[in-house]
Amino acid sequence: IGIYNLIKYDASVLRAFNPVHIYLYFKRNSVNAWYALGGCLLCATGSEAMFADLCYFSVRSIQLTFLFLVLPCLLLGYLGQAAYLTGNLNGAEKHPFFLSIPSGIFWPVLLIANIAALIASRAMTTATFSCIKQSSNLGCFPRLKIIHTSKRLMGQIYIPVINWFLLVGCLVLVCSMSSINEIGNAYGIAELGVMMMTTILVTIVMLLIWRLNIIIVLSFVVFFLGLELTFFSSVLWSVTDGSWVILVFAVIMFAIMYIWNYGSKLKYETEVERKLPMDLMREIGCNLGTIRAPGIGLLYNELAKGVPAIFGHFITTLPAIHSMVIFVCIKYVPVPVVPQNERFFFRRVCPKSYHLFRCIARYGYKDVRKENHQAFEQLLIESLEKLIRREAQQRQLESDGDEDADSEEDTSFSRVLVDPNGSVYSLGVPLLAEFRGSSSSISEASISEELNPNSPASPSISDAEHSLERELSFVRQAKESGVVYLLGHGDIRARKDSWFIKKLVINYFYAFLRKNCRRGIANLSVPHSHLIQVGMTYMV
DSSP: OHHHHHHHTOGGGGGGGSTHHHHHHHHHHTHHHHHTHHHHHHHHTTGGGGGGGGGTSOHHHHHHHIIIIIHHHHHHHHHHHHHHHHHOOSSTTSSHHHHTSOGGGHHHHHHHHHHHHHHHHHHHHHHHHHHHHHHHHTTSSOOOOOEEOOSSOTTOEEOHHHHHHHHHHHHHHHHHOSSHHHHHHHHHHHHHHHHHHHHHHHHHHHHHTSOOOHHHHHHHIIIIIHHHHHHHHHHGGGGGGTTHHHHHHHHHHHHHHHHHHHHHHHHHHHHHHTOBOHHHHHHHTTTTTSEEEEEEEEEEOSOSSSBOHHHHHHHHHSSEEEEEEEEEEEEEOSSSOOOGGGSEEEEESSOGGGOEEEEEEEEOTTSOOSOOHHHHHHHHHHHHHHHHHHHHHHHHHHHHSOOOGGGGSOGGGOOOEEOTTOOEEEOSSOOGGGTOSSOOSSOHHHHHHHTOTTSOOOHHHHHHHHHHHHHHHHHHHHHHHOEEEEEEEEEEEOOTTSOHHHHHIIIIIIHHHHHHSOOTTTTOOOOGGGEEEEEEEEEO
Protein backbone atom coordinates (compact mmCIF):
# COMPACT_ATOMS: atom_id res chain seq x y z
CA ILE A 1 0.00 0.00 0.00
CA GLY A 2 2.87 2.36 0.78
CA ILE A 3 4.48 1.76 -2.60
CA TYR A 4 1.10 2.28 -4.31
CA ASN A 5 0.56 5.65 -2.58
CA LEU A 6 4.10 6.79 -3.37
CA ILE A 7 3.59 6.10 -7.06
CA LYS A 8 0.06 7.53 -7.25
CA TYR A 9 0.34 10.69 -5.16
CA ASP A 10 3.76 12.16 -4.50
CA ALA A 11 7.11 10.38 -4.49
CA SER A 12 8.86 13.62 -3.51
CA VAL A 13 8.25 12.76 0.16
CA LEU A 14 11.42 10.66 -0.08
CA ARG A 15 13.27 13.94 0.35
CA ALA A 16 12.30 13.77 4.04
CA PHE A 17 15.37 11.58 4.61
CA ASN A 18 17.43 14.77 4.25
CA PRO A 19 18.16 16.01 7.83
CA VAL A 20 18.01 19.62 6.65
CA HIS A 21 14.22 19.40 6.59
CA ILE A 22 14.22 18.74 10.35
CA TYR A 23 15.92 22.08 10.95
CA LEU A 24 13.58 23.86 8.54
CA TYR A 25 10.53 22.29 10.18
CA PHE A 26 11.56 23.47 13.66
CA LYS A 27 12.41 26.90 12.28
CA ARG A 28 8.94 27.31 10.80
CA ASN A 29 6.89 25.85 13.69
CA SER A 30 9.07 26.32 16.81
CA VAL A 31 6.89 25.29 19.80
CA ASN A 32 4.39 23.29 17.72
CA ALA A 33 7.27 21.32 16.23
CA TRP A 34 8.46 20.48 19.73
CA TYR A 35 4.95 19.25 20.61
CA ALA A 36 4.98 17.08 17.51
CA LEU A 37 8.00 15.09 18.71
CA GLY A 38 5.71 12.91 20.79
CA GLY A 39 3.77 11.93 17.68
CA CYS A 40 7.01 11.15 15.84
CA LEU A 41 7.95 8.79 18.65
CA LEU A 42 4.65 6.90 18.32
CA CYS A 43 5.43 6.17 14.67
CA ALA A 44 8.36 3.95 15.68
CA THR A 45 7.00 2.40 18.87
CA GLY A 46 5.13 -0.85 18.92
CA SER A 47 7.60 -2.70 16.73
CA GLU A 48 9.79 -3.42 19.77
CA ALA A 49 7.09 -5.80 20.99
CA MET A 50 8.53 -8.43 18.67
CA PHE A 51 11.51 -8.72 21.02
CA ALA A 52 9.11 -10.32 23.50
CA ASP A 53 9.30 -13.37 21.21
CA LEU A 54 12.84 -14.10 22.38
CA CYS A 55 11.42 -17.05 24.33
CA TYR A 56 10.18 -18.54 21.04
CA PHE A 57 12.85 -17.59 18.48
CA SER A 58 16.59 -17.00 18.49
CA VAL A 59 18.19 -13.57 18.82
CA ARG A 60 19.63 -13.72 15.30
CA SER A 61 16.28 -14.52 13.69
CA ILE A 62 14.59 -11.57 15.41
CA GLN A 63 17.42 -9.21 14.44
CA LEU A 64 17.25 -10.24 10.79
CA THR A 65 13.44 -10.04 10.75
CA PHE A 66 13.47 -6.53 12.19
CA LEU A 67 16.20 -5.28 9.86
CA PHE A 68 15.01 -6.75 6.56
CA LEU A 69 11.23 -7.00 7.04
CA VAL A 70 9.77 -4.89 9.85
CA LEU A 71 11.83 -1.73 9.34
CA PRO A 72 11.35 -1.52 5.53
CA CYS A 73 7.61 -2.13 5.91
CA LEU A 74 7.32 0.62 8.52
CA LEU A 75 9.22 3.11 6.35
CA LEU A 76 7.20 2.34 3.22
CA GLY A 77 3.91 2.43 5.13
CA TYR A 78 4.52 5.86 6.67
CA LEU A 79 6.02 7.27 3.47
CA GLY A 80 2.88 6.15 1.61
CA GLN A 81 0.65 7.88 4.15
CA ALA A 82 2.75 11.05 3.87
CA ALA A 83 2.39 10.94 0.10
CA TYR A 84 -1.38 10.57 0.44
CA LEU A 85 -1.58 13.52 2.87
CA THR A 86 0.25 15.84 0.48
CA GLY A 87 -2.63 15.56 -1.98
CA ASN A 88 -5.51 15.18 0.54
CA LEU A 89 -5.23 17.70 3.34
CA ASN A 90 -8.93 18.22 4.00
CA GLY A 91 -9.65 16.10 7.11
CA ALA A 92 -7.46 13.22 6.02
CA GLU A 93 -5.00 13.80 8.85
CA LYS A 94 -7.37 12.18 11.38
CA HIS A 95 -7.32 8.68 9.87
CA PRO A 96 -4.61 8.67 7.18
CA PHE A 97 -4.01 4.92 7.29
CA PHE A 98 -7.54 3.78 6.45
CA LEU A 99 -8.22 6.68 4.08
CA SER A 100 -5.07 5.91 2.08
CA ILE A 101 -6.13 2.30 1.45
CA PRO A 102 -7.46 1.68 -2.10
CA SER A 103 -11.21 1.05 -2.01
CA GLY A 104 -10.90 -2.38 -3.59
CA ILE A 105 -8.87 -3.88 -0.74
CA PHE A 106 -10.27 -1.90 2.19
CA TRP A 107 -12.05 -4.79 3.91
CA PRO A 108 -9.18 -7.30 3.60
CA VAL A 109 -6.79 -4.70 5.02
CA LEU A 110 -9.21 -3.97 7.87
CA LEU A 111 -9.27 -7.69 8.69
CA ILE A 112 -5.46 -7.88 8.58
CA ALA A 113 -5.22 -4.80 10.83
CA ASN A 114 -7.40 -6.48 13.46
CA ILE A 115 -5.34 -9.67 13.27
CA ALA A 116 -2.18 -7.59 13.63
CA ALA A 117 -3.63 -5.97 16.75
CA LEU A 118 -4.28 -9.43 18.22
CA ILE A 119 -0.73 -10.53 17.42
CA ALA A 120 0.69 -7.37 18.99
CA SER A 121 -1.40 -7.86 22.12
CA ARG A 122 -0.16 -11.45 22.40
CA ALA A 123 3.43 -10.26 22.19
CA MET A 124 2.86 -7.65 24.91
CA THR A 125 1.10 -10.23 27.08
CA THR A 126 4.04 -12.60 26.71
CA ALA A 127 6.44 -9.79 27.61
CA THR A 128 4.40 -9.01 30.72
CA PHE A 129 4.50 -12.68 31.78
CA SER A 130 8.27 -12.73 31.32
CA CYS A 131 8.81 -9.51 33.30
CA ILE A 132 6.64 -10.70 36.18
CA LYS A 133 8.45 -14.04 36.30
CA GLN A 134 11.89 -12.45 36.32
CA SER A 135 10.81 -9.95 38.99
CA SER A 136 9.46 -12.78 41.12
CA ASN A 137 12.72 -14.74 40.75
CA LEU A 138 14.65 -11.68 41.89
CA GLY A 139 12.42 -11.31 44.93
CA CYS A 140 10.86 -8.08 43.66
CA PHE A 141 7.29 -9.29 43.12
CA PRO A 142 4.89 -11.51 45.08
CA ARG A 143 4.79 -15.18 44.09
CA LEU A 144 2.10 -16.09 41.56
CA LYS A 145 0.99 -19.29 39.90
CA ILE A 146 3.14 -19.79 36.78
CA ILE A 147 2.24 -22.45 34.21
CA HIS A 148 5.00 -23.62 31.87
CA THR A 149 3.48 -24.53 28.52
CA SER A 150 6.57 -26.17 27.04
CA LYS A 151 8.99 -28.84 28.24
CA ARG A 152 11.64 -27.71 25.77
CA LEU A 153 11.59 -23.92 26.18
CA MET A 154 11.57 -22.53 29.71
CA GLY A 155 10.46 -19.06 28.58
CA GLN A 156 7.03 -20.18 27.36
CA ILE A 157 4.89 -19.46 30.40
CA TYR A 158 1.35 -18.44 31.30
CA ILE A 159 0.28 -16.56 34.44
CA PRO A 160 -3.52 -16.72 34.87
CA VAL A 161 -3.78 -13.85 37.38
CA ILE A 162 -1.78 -11.46 35.21
CA ASN A 163 -3.77 -12.48 32.14
CA TRP A 164 -7.06 -11.54 33.85
CA PHE A 165 -5.51 -8.37 35.23
CA LEU A 166 -4.47 -7.28 31.74
CA LEU A 167 -7.96 -7.95 30.43
CA VAL A 168 -9.65 -5.89 33.16
CA GLY A 169 -7.00 -3.16 32.96
CA CYS A 170 -7.36 -2.78 29.19
CA LEU A 171 -11.16 -2.58 29.40
CA VAL A 172 -11.05 0.01 32.18
CA LEU A 173 -8.41 2.08 30.37
CA VAL A 174 -10.24 2.09 27.03
CA CYS A 175 -13.61 2.87 28.63
CA SER A 176 -12.21 5.69 30.77
CA MET A 177 -10.37 7.43 27.91
CA SER A 178 -12.47 9.91 25.95
CA SER A 179 -10.38 9.83 22.76
CA ILE A 180 -7.61 7.91 21.06
CA ASN A 181 -5.31 10.91 21.53
CA GLU A 182 -5.35 10.37 25.31
CA ILE A 183 -4.38 6.71 24.82
CA GLY A 184 -1.55 7.82 22.52
CA ASN A 185 -0.29 10.32 25.09
CA ALA A 186 -0.33 7.69 27.83
CA TYR A 187 1.48 5.24 25.57
CA GLY A 188 4.14 7.82 24.77
CA ILE A 189 4.89 8.40 28.47
CA ALA A 190 5.14 4.64 29.09
CA GLU A 191 7.35 4.04 26.07
CA LEU A 192 9.80 6.81 26.89
CA GLY A 193 9.98 5.68 30.51
CA VAL A 194 10.98 2.19 29.37
CA MET A 195 13.55 3.58 26.92
CA MET A 196 15.20 5.80 29.54
CA MET A 197 15.27 3.02 32.13
CA THR A 198 16.83 0.68 29.56
CA THR A 199 19.52 3.23 28.78
CA ILE A 200 20.33 3.66 32.48
CA LEU A 201 20.54 -0.11 33.06
CA VAL A 202 22.75 -0.63 30.00
CA THR A 203 25.02 2.13 31.30
CA ILE A 204 25.37 0.29 34.62
CA VAL A 205 26.20 -2.92 32.75
CA MET A 206 28.80 -1.10 30.67
CA LEU A 207 30.47 0.21 33.82
CA LEU A 208 30.29 -2.79 36.15
CA ILE A 209 30.16 -5.82 33.86
CA TRP A 210 31.79 -4.89 30.56
CA ARG A 211 34.17 -2.37 32.22
CA LEU A 212 34.38 -0.16 29.15
CA ASN A 213 36.31 3.05 28.91
CA ILE A 214 34.58 5.92 30.71
CA ILE A 215 34.72 8.05 27.56
CA ILE A 216 32.72 5.46 25.62
CA VAL A 217 30.18 5.17 28.45
CA LEU A 218 29.74 8.94 28.70
CA SER A 219 29.33 9.23 24.92
CA PHE A 220 26.63 6.55 25.01
CA VAL A 221 24.77 8.23 27.88
CA VAL A 222 24.95 11.74 26.45
CA PHE A 223 23.72 10.69 23.01
CA PHE A 224 20.94 8.25 23.83
CA LEU A 225 19.73 9.64 27.15
CA GLY A 226 19.87 13.19 25.76
CA LEU A 227 17.76 12.15 22.77
CA GLU A 228 15.25 10.35 24.97
CA LEU A 229 14.99 13.28 27.40
CA THR A 230 14.24 15.57 24.47
CA PHE A 231 11.30 13.39 23.43
CA PHE A 232 10.24 12.98 27.05
CA SER A 233 10.07 16.74 27.54
CA SER A 234 7.77 16.86 24.51
CA VAL A 235 5.21 14.42 25.92
CA LEU A 236 5.25 15.80 29.47
CA TRP A 237 2.90 18.62 28.48
CA SER A 238 0.18 16.02 27.88
CA VAL A 239 0.22 14.67 31.47
CA THR A 240 -3.18 16.20 32.19
CA ASP A 241 -4.48 14.82 28.90
CA GLY A 242 -4.48 11.12 29.82
CA SER A 243 -0.85 10.43 30.62
CA TRP A 244 -1.44 10.72 34.36
CA VAL A 245 -3.00 7.25 34.31
CA ILE A 246 0.31 5.67 33.34
CA LEU A 247 2.21 7.64 35.97
CA VAL A 248 -0.20 6.57 38.72
CA PHE A 249 0.03 2.95 37.58
CA ALA A 250 3.84 3.14 37.56
CA VAL A 251 3.88 4.51 41.12
CA ILE A 252 1.59 1.70 42.31
CA MET A 253 3.71 -1.01 40.66
CA PHE A 254 6.91 0.50 42.07
CA ALA A 255 5.39 0.60 45.55
CA ILE A 256 4.32 -3.07 45.35
CA MET A 257 7.74 -4.22 44.12
CA TYR A 258 9.67 -2.14 46.65
CA ILE A 259 7.51 -3.18 49.62
CA TRP A 260 7.70 -6.87 48.69
CA ASN A 261 11.46 -6.77 48.18
CA TYR A 262 12.05 -4.83 51.39
CA GLY A 263 9.82 -7.09 53.48
CA SER A 264 11.12 -10.35 51.98
CA LYS A 265 14.74 -9.34 52.42
CA LEU A 266 14.12 -8.24 56.00
CA LYS A 267 12.32 -11.50 56.79
CA TYR A 268 15.07 -13.67 55.28
CA GLU A 269 17.87 -11.77 57.03
CA THR A 270 16.01 -12.09 60.34
CA GLU A 271 15.56 -15.86 59.90
CA VAL A 272 19.26 -16.27 59.06
CA GLU A 273 20.35 -14.21 62.08
CA ARG A 274 18.11 -16.13 64.47
CA LYS A 275 19.07 -19.63 63.39
CA LEU A 276 19.77 -21.96 66.29
CA PRO A 277 23.55 -22.14 66.77
CA MET A 278 25.16 -25.57 66.66
CA ASP A 279 26.76 -24.99 70.07
CA LEU A 280 23.31 -24.65 71.58
CA MET A 281 22.15 -27.84 69.86
CA ARG A 282 25.11 -29.72 71.35
CA GLU A 283 24.48 -28.30 74.81
CA ILE A 284 20.86 -29.44 75.04
CA GLY A 285 21.82 -32.96 73.97
CA CYS A 286 20.45 -35.48 71.53
CA ASN A 287 17.00 -35.49 73.21
CA LEU A 288 16.77 -31.73 72.53
CA GLY A 289 15.49 -31.11 76.05
CA THR A 290 12.20 -32.89 75.40
CA ILE A 291 10.67 -36.30 74.75
CA ARG A 292 11.49 -38.00 71.44
CA ALA A 293 8.29 -39.68 70.22
CA PRO A 294 8.45 -42.40 67.53
CA GLY A 295 7.92 -41.12 64.02
CA ILE A 296 9.33 -38.74 61.41
CA GLY A 297 8.65 -35.03 61.36
CA LEU A 298 9.09 -33.16 58.06
CA LEU A 299 9.60 -29.50 58.93
CA TYR A 300 9.15 -27.30 55.86
CA ASN A 301 11.07 -24.05 55.87
CA GLU A 302 12.61 -21.67 53.33
CA LEU A 303 16.12 -21.82 54.78
CA ALA A 304 18.53 -24.06 52.91
CA LYS A 305 21.16 -24.23 55.68
CA GLY A 306 21.18 -24.44 59.45
CA VAL A 307 18.49 -25.08 62.05
CA PRO A 308 15.60 -22.60 61.63
CA ALA A 309 14.50 -20.58 64.63
CA ILE A 310 10.98 -21.89 64.21
CA PHE A 311 12.28 -25.34 65.23
CA GLY A 312 13.28 -23.92 68.61
CA HIS A 313 9.80 -22.44 68.90
CA PHE A 314 8.40 -25.89 68.14
CA ILE A 315 10.40 -27.83 70.74
CA THR A 316 9.71 -25.26 73.47
CA THR A 317 5.97 -25.12 72.78
CA LEU A 318 4.99 -28.77 72.28
CA PRO A 319 5.72 -31.45 74.93
CA ALA A 320 7.40 -33.92 72.52
CA ILE A 321 9.29 -34.11 69.27
CA HIS A 322 9.62 -36.87 66.69
CA SER A 323 12.48 -39.31 67.00
CA MET A 324 13.66 -38.19 63.55
CA VAL A 325 13.28 -34.68 62.16
CA ILE A 326 14.00 -33.68 58.56
CA PHE A 327 14.18 -30.00 57.60
CA VAL A 328 12.73 -29.85 54.09
CA CYS A 329 13.45 -26.91 51.78
CA ILE A 330 11.78 -26.88 48.36
CA LYS A 331 13.72 -25.26 45.53
CA TYR A 332 12.86 -24.98 41.84
CA VAL A 333 15.65 -25.46 39.32
CA PRO A 334 15.62 -24.24 35.67
CA VAL A 335 15.22 -27.66 34.07
CA PRO A 336 11.99 -29.30 32.85
CA VAL A 337 12.12 -32.45 34.99
CA VAL A 338 14.39 -33.56 37.82
CA PRO A 339 15.01 -37.35 37.84
CA GLN A 340 13.57 -39.03 40.91
CA ASN A 341 16.94 -40.43 41.95
CA GLU A 342 18.21 -36.84 42.12
CA ARG A 343 15.11 -35.30 43.64
CA PHE A 344 16.37 -35.08 47.23
CA PHE A 345 19.66 -33.70 48.49
CA PHE A 346 20.40 -34.87 52.05
CA ARG A 347 22.99 -34.01 54.66
CA ARG A 348 23.21 -34.28 58.43
CA VAL A 349 22.60 -31.24 60.56
CA CYS A 350 23.92 -32.55 63.91
CA PRO A 351 25.83 -35.66 65.09
CA LYS A 352 24.35 -39.05 64.31
CA SER A 353 22.61 -39.50 67.68
CA TYR A 354 20.43 -36.43 67.08
CA HIS A 355 18.75 -37.92 63.98
CA LEU A 356 18.39 -34.46 62.42
CA PHE A 357 18.73 -34.09 58.65
CA ARG A 358 18.51 -31.33 56.06
CA CYS A 359 16.76 -32.18 52.81
CA ILE A 360 16.56 -29.94 49.75
CA ALA A 361 13.80 -31.14 47.43
CA ARG A 362 14.49 -30.07 43.84
CA TYR A 363 11.69 -29.73 41.32
CA GLY A 364 11.75 -28.74 37.66
CA TYR A 365 9.17 -26.43 36.15
CA LYS A 366 7.28 -29.35 34.53
CA ASP A 367 7.44 -31.70 37.52
CA VAL A 368 4.20 -32.86 39.11
CA ARG A 369 4.42 -31.51 42.66
CA LYS A 370 1.06 -32.70 43.96
CA GLU A 371 2.25 -36.28 44.02
CA ASN A 372 0.84 -38.96 46.30
CA HIS A 373 2.18 -38.38 49.79
CA GLN A 374 2.91 -42.08 50.29
CA ALA A 375 5.05 -42.22 47.14
CA PHE A 376 6.73 -38.97 48.25
CA GLU A 377 7.52 -40.40 51.69
CA GLN A 378 8.83 -43.67 50.24
CA LEU A 379 11.15 -41.86 47.83
CA LEU A 380 12.30 -39.58 50.64
CA ILE A 381 13.19 -42.50 52.93
CA GLU A 382 14.99 -44.33 50.11
CA SER A 383 17.12 -41.24 49.46
CA LEU A 384 17.87 -40.95 53.17
CA GLU A 385 18.95 -44.60 53.32
CA LYS A 386 21.28 -44.00 50.39
CA LEU A 387 22.88 -41.12 52.28
CA ILE A 388 23.39 -43.32 55.35
CA ARG A 389 24.96 -46.11 53.25
CA ARG A 390 27.16 -43.62 51.45
CA GLU A 391 28.41 -42.18 54.75
CA ALA A 392 29.10 -45.68 56.07
CA GLN A 393 31.13 -46.54 52.99
CA GLN A 394 33.07 -43.28 53.21
CA ARG A 395 33.90 -43.87 56.86
CA GLN A 396 35.10 -47.37 56.01
CA LEU A 397 37.29 -46.12 53.17
CA GLU A 398 38.73 -43.37 55.35
CA SER A 399 39.44 -45.79 58.20
CA ASP A 400 41.37 -47.98 55.76
CA GLY A 401 43.39 -44.99 54.56
CA ASP A 402 44.36 -41.95 56.55
CA GLU A 403 42.59 -41.78 59.94
CA ASP A 404 41.20 -38.30 59.58
CA ALA A 405 38.99 -37.37 62.51
CA ASP A 406 37.30 -34.52 60.65
CA SER A 407 36.45 -36.48 57.53
CA GLU A 408 33.08 -37.54 58.95
CA GLU A 409 31.70 -34.13 58.18
CA ASP A 410 32.06 -34.15 54.41
CA THR A 411 31.67 -30.60 53.21
CA SER A 412 31.12 -31.75 49.64
CA PHE A 413 27.51 -32.46 50.61
CA SER A 414 26.87 -29.02 52.01
CA ARG A 415 27.93 -26.67 49.27
CA VAL A 416 24.88 -24.47 48.84
CA LEU A 417 24.84 -21.04 47.21
CA VAL A 418 22.00 -18.96 48.65
CA ASP A 419 21.09 -15.42 47.63
CA PRO A 420 19.47 -12.84 49.98
CA ASN A 421 16.03 -13.91 48.77
CA GLY A 422 16.58 -17.57 49.64
CA SER A 423 17.01 -18.89 46.10
CA VAL A 424 19.47 -21.75 45.63
CA TYR A 425 21.59 -21.47 42.51
CA SER A 426 24.08 -24.31 43.09
CA LEU A 427 23.36 -27.31 45.28
CA GLY A 428 26.82 -28.83 45.23
CA VAL A 429 25.56 -32.03 43.61
CA PRO A 430 24.60 -31.22 40.00
CA LEU A 431 21.74 -32.77 38.11
CA LEU A 432 23.61 -35.79 36.81
CA ALA A 433 21.16 -36.43 34.00
CA GLU A 434 22.26 -33.15 32.45
CA PHE A 435 25.77 -34.45 31.83
CA ARG A 436 25.73 -38.24 31.67
CA GLY A 437 23.46 -41.23 31.37
CA SER A 438 23.33 -44.35 33.42
CA SER A 439 27.08 -44.60 34.00
CA SER A 440 28.52 -42.92 37.12
CA SER A 441 31.72 -42.94 39.07
CA ILE A 442 30.06 -43.99 42.29
CA SER A 443 26.51 -45.27 42.04
CA GLU A 444 24.16 -46.10 44.85
CA ALA A 445 23.75 -49.62 43.49
CA SER A 446 27.45 -50.30 43.74
CA ILE A 447 27.47 -48.91 47.25
CA SER A 448 24.81 -51.34 48.40
CA GLU A 449 26.63 -54.23 46.74
CA GLU A 450 29.90 -53.34 48.38
CA LEU A 451 28.19 -53.40 51.76
CA ASN A 452 27.04 -56.98 51.29
CA PRO A 453 27.16 -58.69 54.73
CA ASN A 454 27.96 -62.07 53.17
CA SER A 455 31.50 -61.01 52.26
CA PRO A 456 34.34 -61.74 54.68
CA ALA A 457 35.12 -58.81 56.94
CA SER A 458 37.33 -57.84 59.84
CA PRO A 459 35.89 -57.04 63.31
CA SER A 460 36.00 -53.29 62.60
CA ILE A 461 34.08 -53.77 59.37
CA SER A 462 31.56 -55.95 61.18
CA ASP A 463 31.01 -53.23 63.80
CA ALA A 464 30.49 -50.68 61.04
CA GLU A 465 27.94 -52.94 59.38
CA HIS A 466 26.08 -53.44 62.65
CA SER A 467 26.04 -49.67 63.19
CA LEU A 468 24.72 -49.18 59.66
CA GLU A 469 21.99 -51.79 60.13
CA ARG A 470 20.94 -50.25 63.45
CA GLU A 471 20.55 -46.82 61.90
CA LEU A 472 18.67 -48.17 58.89
CA SER A 473 16.40 -50.15 61.21
CA PHE A 474 15.80 -46.98 63.24
CA VAL A 475 14.78 -45.12 60.06
CA ARG A 476 12.37 -47.88 59.01
CA GLN A 477 10.77 -48.06 62.46
CA ALA A 478 10.32 -44.30 62.49
CA LYS A 479 8.71 -44.52 59.04
CA GLU A 480 6.31 -47.23 60.25
CA SER A 481 5.34 -45.07 63.24
CA GLY A 482 4.10 -42.38 60.88
CA VAL A 483 5.16 -39.22 59.07
CA VAL A 484 3.91 -35.80 60.16
CA TYR A 485 4.24 -32.66 58.02
CA LEU A 486 5.24 -29.56 59.98
CA LEU A 487 4.74 -26.39 57.96
CA GLY A 488 6.69 -23.45 59.32
CA HIS A 489 5.23 -19.99 58.71
CA GLY A 490 7.39 -17.05 59.72
CA ASP A 491 5.87 -13.57 59.79
CA ILE A 492 7.45 -10.24 60.64
CA ARG A 493 6.12 -7.28 62.56
CA ALA A 494 7.70 -3.91 63.15
CA ARG A 495 8.84 -3.21 66.69
CA LYS A 496 6.90 -0.68 68.75
CA ASP A 497 9.77 1.79 68.69
CA SER A 498 10.00 1.71 64.87
CA TRP A 499 9.18 4.64 62.63
CA PHE A 500 5.57 5.10 61.60
CA ILE A 501 6.39 4.53 57.92
CA LYS A 502 8.09 1.21 58.73
CA LYS A 503 5.11 0.08 60.79
CA LEU A 504 2.77 1.02 57.96
CA VAL A 505 4.87 -0.80 55.34
CA ILE A 506 5.59 -3.98 57.33
CA ASN A 507 2.44 -4.42 59.44
CA TYR A 508 -0.11 -3.55 56.78
CA PHE A 509 1.14 -3.37 53.19
CA TYR A 510 3.66 -6.26 53.27
CA ALA A 511 1.34 -8.33 55.47
CA PHE A 512 -1.45 -7.84 52.94
CA LEU A 513 0.77 -8.87 50.02
CA ARG A 514 2.12 -11.91 51.85
CA LYS A 515 -1.36 -13.00 52.87
CA ASN A 516 -2.66 -12.85 49.31
CA CYS A 517 0.36 -14.18 47.39
CA ARG A 518 1.08 -17.79 46.54
CA ARG A 519 2.99 -19.57 49.29
CA GLY A 520 6.01 -21.71 48.53
CA ILE A 521 4.24 -24.91 49.68
CA ALA A 522 1.09 -24.28 47.64
CA ASN A 523 1.88 -27.15 45.27
CA LEU A 524 2.25 -29.77 48.01
CA SER A 525 -0.31 -32.51 48.41
CA VAL A 526 -0.25 -32.89 52.18
CA PRO A 527 -2.95 -34.97 53.96
CA HIS A 528 -4.72 -32.84 56.57
CA SER A 529 -4.64 -35.67 59.12
CA HIS A 530 -0.80 -35.56 59.06
CA LEU A 531 -0.44 -31.78 59.02
CA ILE A 532 0.71 -29.43 61.78
CA GLN A 533 1.27 -25.76 61.03
CA VAL A 534 3.79 -23.91 63.17
CA GLY A 535 3.80 -20.13 63.12
CA MET A 536 6.30 -17.63 64.49
CA THR A 537 6.40 -13.86 64.45
CA TYR A 538 9.70 -11.97 64.26
CA MET A 539 9.89 -8.43 65.62
CA VAL A 540 12.11 -6.39 63.30
